[in-house]
Amino acid sequence: MASTTDLAAEPAPLHKHPYHLVDPSPWPLAGAFAGGAFVLGIVLLSHYGIHWMLYLGVASVLATMFFWWRDVIREARTPGMHTPVVRIGLRYGMALFIASEVMFFVAFFWAYFHFALYPQHVSGAAEAVWPPQGIHTFDPFGLPFLNTMILLLSGCTVTWAHHSLLHNDRKGLIAGLALTVLLGISFTTFQVIEYSEAPFAFTGGIYPSTFFLATGFHGFHVLVGTTFLLVCLIRASRGAFTPERHFGFEAAAWYWHFVDVVWLFLFVCIYLWGAGDIMEH
Missing domain, CATH: 1.10.287.70 (Helix Hairpins)
Structure with a gap:
């Protein structure tokens, strides 16, 4: 919510109402x-x-x-x-968008846990086990753990950038955003390496399908979030954000934290809890 000082500094709405x-x-x-x-x-x-x-x-x-x-x-x-009322509406819109993204990933987790908890529902399986027989999974403490640390660190750097913006520290804002973008690119690079070393193909059954859909769509969201933050970095370097008005950056930070949380669930549920016979390096 805007403070009394912010409201007093706001220009008058263009219409007889505060809506855009x-x-x-x-x-x-x-x-x-x-x-x-x-x-x-x-x-x-x-x-x-x-x-x-x-x-x-x-x-x-x-x-x-x-x-x-x-x-x-x-x-x-x-x-x-963009009056205070309009900016509140923008926040509600972003919150509802992230809520819809949560439900998007719920569908993938639902599919994964359905077969993980009821492996007898896997058609054609000789034995009701999960992961299915013949599937070798990734070592959770290899690249997946490294990517987890990268995303957790990126959550810290984007928070640093937000804190710097609130205190009108332009150098800290740009440095924090630049580091977050580099960490996002690093995550994507390591995920590409991980996929290239995968011991199973997308068409190899229900386990590869659920694995690649869940982690692949998360990777796509990381790309979107990285692009989102890169645009914010360009705008920040041009002085587009102020401590009072910076919802574009705030929305990007919300989205990035959402991406971080989803990855934690993926790491714990799919890589750690769902690990089977680890592939040979």
């Missing part, structure tokens, strides 16, 4: 067509080997994201638009 009425924008419609082209591209590539539609869809989605968020940043810089 968005001007007509082409980006929702453009985003719908871009998303449709992207999905159609996946279908054409999967069934007919046609690539160009997928490339067009990806380029269209990225362009829509860039221009749409550019307009949002411009709105935030316009006095009287």
Whole structure:
């Protein structure tokens, strides 16, 4: 919530109410067509080997994201638009988005624990055990543990950046964000190495399917979060954030902490609790 001093310093709303009425924008419609082209591209590539539609869809989605968020940043810089009430609404929106992401991962954990607790439901299994016979799992205290330490450290660095911003320490803000981005890139690099050394393939049964879906989608979220923080780093270097107005960075920090927590559950449940015969190095 904004303090009394912040409210007094706020410019008057542009309308007779504190809410922000968005001007007509082409980006929702453009985003719908871009998303449709992207999905159609996946279908054409999967069934007919046609690539160009997928490339067009990806380029269209990225362009829509860039221009749409550019307009949002411009709105935030316009006095009287992002009033305290509007900023509260933005916080509620981000909180609900993260809640929907939680439910997204609940589905993967549900699938994993269904077969882990009831291995007799695995079709074609000669024996009701989990992991299934013939599956060698990763050593949880190898690369998975290293990636756990990397994400925990990144949670500390992004908190350092947030603390520096609140105290108007621009150097600390930039240093903390830069370290967090580097740690995010390091996590992704080690996960790629881990996947390249995996003793099972995605099509090798229910264990590889649940493993790659859960950890792979988490890896995708790390990429999104790293990009999110990289944009914040660029904006911070340009002086876009102040101790009073920095919700863009705050939302990125929330998202990054969410990614950290999900990985802790993945590490404990899949790598540690679900470990079987460890693959040979």
